[in-house]
Amino acid sequence: MLYRVIDGSELPLLVEAFLERYEVIAPVQTKKGYAFAPVDSFDQVALDYPSTVSSLKKYYLPQRETLFRFDAETNEVLDLEVEVRPRVLFGAHACDINAINCLNSVFEDARYPDPYYEAHRRSMLVVGISCTPTSECFCQLMDADEARSGYDLFLQDIGGRYLVSMNSVEAANILETACNPRVATDEDRRAFRQATRRRQESFNPAIPDIQEIPMLMDAFHSDAFWDELGERCLSCTACSAVCPTCHCFDIRDVLDPDGRIGERERVWDACTSPQFATVTGGHNFRPTGRERVRHRMYHKLNGFLATHDRNLCVGCGRCVRACKANISPIEVLRFFEKKGAEDAE
Ligand code: SF4
Ligand code: SF4
Structure with a gap:
């Protein structure tokens, strides 16, 4: 895993670079709360959102999806195309990345991989971002408060700048081109540990930690x-x-x-x-x-x-x-x- 640091002011450049080649899905504020939706500029992105009403699964497993068309008279399959578009899911929290990892276990690692799910997933880059738990969050009790895999970039806010974990060449190249990433210093690493501790201390203590x-x-x-x-x-x-x-x-x-x-x-x-x-x-x-x-x-x-x-x-x-x-x-x-x-x- 490679780590770099970018300044907070560089995030719009990163999103603009993604927009040149991908549809960018990001958290936005709506009348009914926050939702993941397509954006066409960084200004629409609500980076410090608490959670969204619905999740990212709609981009992997659409609520309604045509698998194929068929001729009911001859029983022949007419087309079997999976409609996908290159997308970046920008601003996923660690729990949601872990949720995608769960779905991957079902639809990809299974004995019979699902070609529709696979096509959606392969067309996507995932950019995660650190979060502050709400009073209903208990991802730490489910071992899902940190994303160890399942993303291309993960942005950890360390106070005005971001420690970026880079997990794919494609996303790393875009980051290198759009921003001016630098090597993490000891001070950045200290700030990362402090931010992690703050997040861990923010979980609602009234939700019981039950073993077994x-x-x-x-x-x-x-x-x-x-x-x-x-x-x-x-x-x-x-x-x-x-x-x-x-x-x-x-x-x-x-x-x-x-x-x-x-x-x-x-x-x-x-x-x-x-x-x-x-x-x-x-x-x-x-x-x-x-x-x-x-x-x-x-x-x-x-x-x-x-x-x-x-x-x-x-x-x-x-x-x-x-x-x-x-x-x-x-x-x-x-x-x-x-x-x-x-x-x-
Ligand atoms: S558990 Fe709650 S949300 Fe789920 S079906 Fe029952 S009432 Fe609806
Ligand atoms: S808290 Fe657990 S069961 Fe409830 S929506 Fe989130 S992942 Fe699903």
């Missing part, structure tokens, strides 16, 4: 806690929509009115939706809110860890803000904390 979460998930699998959460759940699926790692989808064939040409499309789905686990014949494997909410939390805090060696929750806090019923992984951590306190009495 997967074991506790198994131990309390039948607890009435899940009934209570299930009764509160509105099945609105907002949690999955905003989550950067939820990746379930449905496949649909849509025919033209004459029934001749069809499109096979992939659309987001959610395990908190009542019909998600309904199969042909009408049987529903998860008929109640209790089973659906518990399933989602298990996948986030237990099941994915067993198969991919990392949590599927990166602690970004989006579902904490999105859920109108106050259901989130934080509630699960608090439940375990309460159980631990009861046991200790």
Whole structure:
């Protein structure tokens, strides 16, 4: 890994250089909060954003995507093109980069890599930026507060200047051409350590740090806690929509009115939706809110860890803000904390 330092005043030059060759996606302020959206100048970028409402996954796994068109009379596939455009995702926080790493595990490292996902990912450069945790952030508890891979450049604010970790030749060349990067000094390294410590000390201490979460998930699998959460759940699926790692989808064939040409499309789905686990014949494997909410939390805090060696929750806090019923992984951590306190009495 190579490190360089650039001045804060050079960031507009970097973004302008990216704009010459790529569509640049960056955090912008909207009437409903912050969102990742295309920008055409650095002035539109909200660099010190706390978090965005929705995540970056829409650029890897679009909410609706046509996989191919087919002739419904001959059953022939007509085209199989993946529409991609060269993009830079500018200003991703560490948790969101770790979320992309989770998606990569599912769609790329799998036995059957997903060509659509791969095409989107290959067309993208990722530029990360350091952040200050909000009161709903708990990425440090999910080991996702630092990005060790999955980015091309990572910009750490060290007070008026940025320590830049460079992870790809393509992005490093653009940085070298657009800015005037210099070698990091001892003072820069000290400033980096101080900034890291400040961030670590900014996390909300009221969110409990629970050890052995997967074991506790198994131990309390039948607890009435899940009934209570299930009764509160509105099945609105907002949690999955905003989550950067939820990746379930449905496949649909849509025919033209004459029934001749069809499109096979992939659309987001959610395990908190009542019909998600309904199969042909009408049987529903998860008929109640209790089973659906518990399933989602298990996948986030237990099941994915067993198969991919990392949590599927990166602690970004989006579902904490999105859920109108106050259901989130934080509630699960608090439940375990309460159980631990009861046991200790
Ligand atoms: S857990 Fe909350 S956000 Fe998710 S479906 Fe239920 S009510 Fe909606
Ligand atoms: S489960 Fe909630 S906190 Fe965890 S990654 Fe998803 S949206 Fe973020």
